[in-house]
Amino acid sequence: MTTPHRGAARTEAIMRATLELGQEIGYAKLSIEAIAARAGAGKHTVYRRWPSKGALLLDSLLSLHQSSLDFPDTGDIVADLRxxxxxxxxxxxxxxxxxxxQALVGEAQNDPQVAAALNGRFITPQADKTVARLKTAQEQGQLSPAFDLSLAMAILSGPLYFQFLITQEPLTHEYADRVIHALFDGMGTP
Structure with a gap:
């Protein structure tokens, strides 16, 4: 019988192997068998925990970011968004x-389970955090009561995903500043 500590260590080793191999050989060449071999686990051990390499990659990636994308609340919505x-x-x-x-988003286009998991466990929670922070700003009078919070979320994230996934241009802080400026300042009348 596997102890909880040993199970956690095995899970961590499998996720670490997934990230290492994914970085070395790319998602397309990644296989459960190679991950299991790198982690020193059997492939059945991996399949008991994850139904596909996409699900495993999602868990592995989510283990990296934890709360690094939480919103600050300094009282200045523009600074906090930035x-x-x-x-x-x-x-x-x-x-x-x-x-x-990028590879996981591509996989989500062909695997409805990966798409649902990615949306439910990463994209929607991040969008909800953004909308919640915008709502707080709205309640504090920093944003107009008519400001469409869901649309603002789409306007903030859409250009970033477009550049990241479609044009594959570098994502820079300057580009983020341009997006924020377009939303809050740049669409006003002259």
């Missing part, structure tokens, strides 16, 4: 998270 967006861009711009997250 801080959070910079943290997200830094995470997406660095290996292993960025390249493997």
């Amino acid at each position: 801080t959070q967006m910079y943290a997200a861009l830094d995470l997406l711009g660095s290996p292993p998270f960025g390249p493997l997250y």
